[in-house]
Amino acid sequence: MPINVDDVMQLYCHLAQKKGMKAAVKHTGRGALVVAASTFLGGLMGGPPGIVIGGAFGGLLGAWMTSGQFRPVPQILLELPPAEQQKLYDEAAVILRHLDWTDVAQLTALVMRYANLQQKLTAVLKNYLTKQLKAKIQHRK
Known part of the structure; x- marks a missing residue:
C-alpha cells in the first residue's frame, strides 16, 4: 500500500515518543542577527563605546539563544516544513516498502513488532536531526 507523508510523520512521532527522544536545535542564524x-x-545610540556595549550585550543574548532548549522530537517533526518532511518520508519509504498494511495504526503496530525496523527508522531520524538540523539528541536507553 502506498504510504503518505502524514502517516510516516505519525510513525516517526510514535517511535520518538517511545524512545523518549528530545532534541536541542541551535538557532545560530537568529543569534547572529x-x-x-x-x-x-x-x-x-552611543557611538564607538555603544558599539562595544551593544556587541557585548548582543553576544551574551545571542549565545543564550543558540544554546538550544531540549524539546520533544515529535513536536519538532510536526513543525518541519513539508520539504523537510518529504526527506524523512523518502528514507522511510525505502525501509517500509515491503510491508503490507491498511492504515497508520496497523503500520505502527507492524514496525513496533520488529526491532530491526525500529532501529533502522530511529537511525534515519537521528541522522536527520543531527546532520540536517544540527541538533543534540537525548533519549532513554
Missing part, C-alpha cells in the same frame, strides 16, 4: 542588531543599535 541579535548580535548584529544590538551592535548596530549600540553604535547609533
Whole structure:
C-alpha cells in the first residue's frame, strides 16, 4: 500500500515518543542577527563605546539563544516544513516498502513488532536531526 507523508510523520512521532527522544536545535542564524542588531543599535545610540556595549550585550543574548532548549522530537517533526518532511518520508519509504498494511495504526503496530525496523527508522531520524538540523539528541536507553 502506498504510504503518505502524514502517516510516516505519525510513525516517526510514535517511535520518538517511545524512545523518549528530545532534541536541542541551535538557532545560530537568529543569534547572529541579535548580535548584529544590538551592535548596530549600540553604535547609533552611543557611538564607538555603544558599539562595544551593544556587541557585548548582543553576544551574551545571542549565545543564550543558540544554546538550544531540549524539546520533544515529535513536536519538532510536526513543525518541519513539508520539504523537510518529504526527506524523512523518502528514507522511510525505502525501509517500509515491503510491508503490507491498511492504515497508520496497523503500520505502527507492524514496525513496533520488529526491532530491526525500529532501529533502522530511529537511525534515519537521528541522522536527520543531527546532520540536517544540527541538533543534540537525548533519549532513554
